[in-house]
Amino acid sequence: MITVENLTKTFQGVSALNGVTLDVEAGTVLGVVGPSGAGKSTLARCVALLERPDSGAIRVDGTDITSLDGSALRAARRQIGVVPQGDSLLRQRTAAGNIALPLESAGVPGPQRRTRVGELLDLVGLTDKAAAYPDQLSGGQRQRIAVARALAANPSVLLADEPTSALDPETTGSVLTVLDRARAELGVTVLVVTHDMGVVRKICDDVAVLEQGKVVEHGKVLDLVNNPISRTSSALLPAVDLNPINESAYDRVADVVLVGFAAVGALLPEAAHRFGVELNIVGGGLTRLGETPVARFRLGLNGERSDSALEWIGEAGGAVQRSLKGPQGVAA
Amino acid sequence: MRSATPWSDVISYLVEATGETLYMVGVSTVIATLLGVPVGVWLQLTAKGGLRPNAAVHRILSFVTDLGRSMPFIVLLVALTSVTRLIVGGSIGSTAVIVPLAVGAIPFVGRLVQNVLSEVHVTVVEAAITTGASTLKIVRSVLVRESMPALINAIGVTVIALIGYSAMAGVIGGGGLGDLAIREGYQRFNDRILWSTVAWLAVLTTVIQFGFTRAARASDRRRHASV
Ligand SMILES: Nc1ncnc2c1ncn2[C@@H]1O[C@H](COP(=O)(O)OP(=O)(O)O)[C@@H](O)[C@H]1O
Numbered sequence: 361m362i363t364v365e366n367l368t369k370t371f372q373g374v375s376a377l378n379g380v381t382l383d384v385e386a387g388t389v390l391g392v393v394g395p396s397g398a399g400k401s402t403l404a405r406c407v408a409l410l411e412r413p414d415s416g417a418i419r420v421d422g423t424d425i426t427s428l429d430g431s432a433l434r435a436a437r438r439q440i441g442v443v444p445q446g447d448s449l450l451r452q453r454t455a456a457g458n459i460a461l462p463l464e465s466a467g468v469p470g471p472q473r474r475t476r477v478g479e480l481l482d483l484v485g486l487t488d489k490a491a492a493y494p495d496q497l498s499g500g501q502r503q504r505i506a507v508a509r510a511l512a513a514n515p516s517v518l519l520a521d522e523p524t525s526a527l528d529p530e531t532t533g534s535v536l537t538v539l540d541r542a543r544a545e546l547g548v549t550v551l552v553v554t555h556d557m558g559v560v561r562k563i564c565d566d567v568a569v570l571e572q573g574k575v576v577e578h579g580k581v582l583d584l585v586n587n588p589i590s591r592t593s594s595a596l597l598p599a600v601d602l603n604p605i606n607e608s609a610y611d612r613v614a615d616v617v618l619v620g621f622a623a624v625g626a627l628l629p630e631a632a633h634r635f636g637v638e639l640n641i642v643g644g645g646l647t648r649l650g651e652t653p654v655a656r657f658r659l660g661l662n663g664e665r666s667d668s669a670l671e672w673i674g675e676a677g678g679a680v681q682r683s684l685k686g687p688q689g690v691a692a
Numbered sequence: 693m694r695s696a697t698p699w700s701d702v703i704s705y706l707v708e709a710t711g712e713t714l715y716m717v718g719v720s721t722v723i724a725t726l727l728g729v730p731v732g733v734w735l736q737l738t739a740k741g742g743l744r745p746n747a748a749v750h751r752i753l754s755f756v757t758d759l760g761r762s763m764p765f766i767v768l769l770v771a772l773t774s775v776t777r778l779i780v781g782g783s784i785g786s787t788a789v790i791v792p793l794a795v796g797a798i799p800f801v802g803r804l805v806q807n808v809l810s811e812v813h814v815t816v817v818e819a820a821i822t823t824g825a826s827t828l829k830i831v832r833s834v835l836v837r838e839s840m841p842a843l844i845n846a847i848g849v850t851v852i853a854l855i856g857y858s859a860m861a862g863v864i865g866g867g868g869l870g871d872l873a874i875r876e877g878y879q880r881f882n883d884r885i886l887w888s889t890v891a892w893l894a895v896l897t898t899v900i901q902f903g904f905t906r907a908a909r910a911s912d913r914r915r916h917a918s919v
Pocket residue numbers: 371372374375376394395396397398399400401402403
């Protein structure tokens with residue numbers, strides 16, 4: 361759906377993007393994360409057609425959009441809904457008036473415009489705020505209106521740069537819900553730039569980690585969490601080493617990652633039962649990635665068949681990340 | 693010692709001069725707004741970071757604008773005599789003053805407008821760009837509309853400045869309040885006319901200023917707690 365190929369951008373000798381390659385499948389949400397100054401906004405601005413890259417291509421449905429001009433450029437912009445970083449609503453227009461702006465730009469006639477604005481207010485849950493001005497809305501409400509505006513002209517791509525950075529956790533949830541609905545109900549492909557791994561945890565299918573203008577990690581969130589050395593797994597999964605444990609109390613100590621309802625619910629008790637081992641959770645915990653429960657536990661095992669139990673957990677879909685005590689590489 | 697001018701005469705002097713002033717200032721403000729706003733828009737569009745940055749055009753436009761603003765009005769008044777005659781068919785009287793007043797005010801308005809438009813946040817403008825809006829659409833719906841309160845105030849400032857300039861209208865027989873104060877009041881040692889005119893000018897400018905401030909506030913949708 362969107363592919364970014366080898367994108368570079370330099371500002372007065374400062375390299376902001378240094379060969380960025382990415383792709384976002386149609387109807388999925390990609391989170392671009394990374395520390396401040398990594399080049400996230402520059403990437404977002406290139407995709408939003410606010411900045412021209414020095415080289416490389418950005419394809420939407422196969423067409424390179426980086427070198428367009430005039431009316432072709434404006435048409436391409438309509439294909440990409442943008443929620444810019446920071447306050448971006450017209451303060452002299454109502455919420456409804458703000459949402460109508462892209463429709464006016466596209467020449468949609470008045471009656472249809474009103475209908476469409478009504479649909480979008482409904483989508484973002486702010487029908488009762490149609491006549492409110494931005495100064496009468498909370499930060500989260502303003503941001504939801506900005507999302508509605510970005511979606512007004514039926515773009516195939518929605519791009520949001522730090523849509524939740526100025527918001528408290530509760531309001532953040534309401535904005536993320538709206539982004540998620542855009543994907544689920546409108547089938548929009550979403551690219552969200554954020555420094556907050558919580559955003560990735562809640563709505564992203566895929567993640568790309570950007571550092572110093574380079575993609576250092578890119579893939580499906582659920583795959584990356586299974587990879588013990590990925591930045592994504594260490595950032596998203598519960599910490600296993602918060603409390604020091606007495607290793608001598610166990611025959612084996614290992615970290616396991618379990619994904620999905622079945623795995624999280626039944627796998628460990630069943631392993632203990634099958635192999636007649638004593639299995640203790642000594643660290644870690646449970647979290648959610650989108651709708652999927654994911655756990656990372658540090659296990660302390662006692663019993664002759666502890667290695668077999670770990671091996672079985674690995675085969676049954678858990679990822680045994682590390683054996684702290686016992687033969688290395690018991691299961692992969 | 694001659695007796696003071698009767699109050700009834702003072703008032704009729706004031707009424708006539710007020711009419712002349714409002715006529716000169718009103719018409720020249722309309723003209724200066726119609727021509728000065730586009731100049732301000734053009735200055736802002738071509739400025740660095742504007743929608744159509746163009747250093748060469750911007751520099752020339754800036755130079756002409758600043759030259760126009762630094763020209764003393766009295767010089768403009770006499771220098772434009774032939775132009776005035778061409779446009780209004782004569783070079784004296786209130787109507788003739790309108791030409792130099794408007795010409796002098798265009799660069800003044802242009803600079804004020806550019807300053808006002810440059811205050812619109814870049815994020816807001818960029819958000820409009822990403823909707824695929826044309827430059828004209830962004831100028832109208834974003835730059836000008838978002839700045840409306842400040843633009844109305846800028847026009848108010850222009851009106852007050854033009855009332856000041858119009859005091860020199862007497863040089864070419866334009867009349868008006870300034871001329872009344874100088875010719876009938878100051879030069880003829882008529883304190884009653886002089887100070888009545890001064891007081892009336894103070895009232896008039898205050899009222900005008902107040903009117904523009906109110907209009908600006910009425911056009912402002914920020915901080916209206918009406919929902
Ligand atoms: N317009 C610009 N002019 C100069 N340098 C810029 C500009 N935009 C970004 N940069 C630089 O590019 C780098 C990446 O910035 P940015 O994309 O904003 O990072 P992020 O959004 O990840 O914090 C930084 O070093 C920043 O200073």
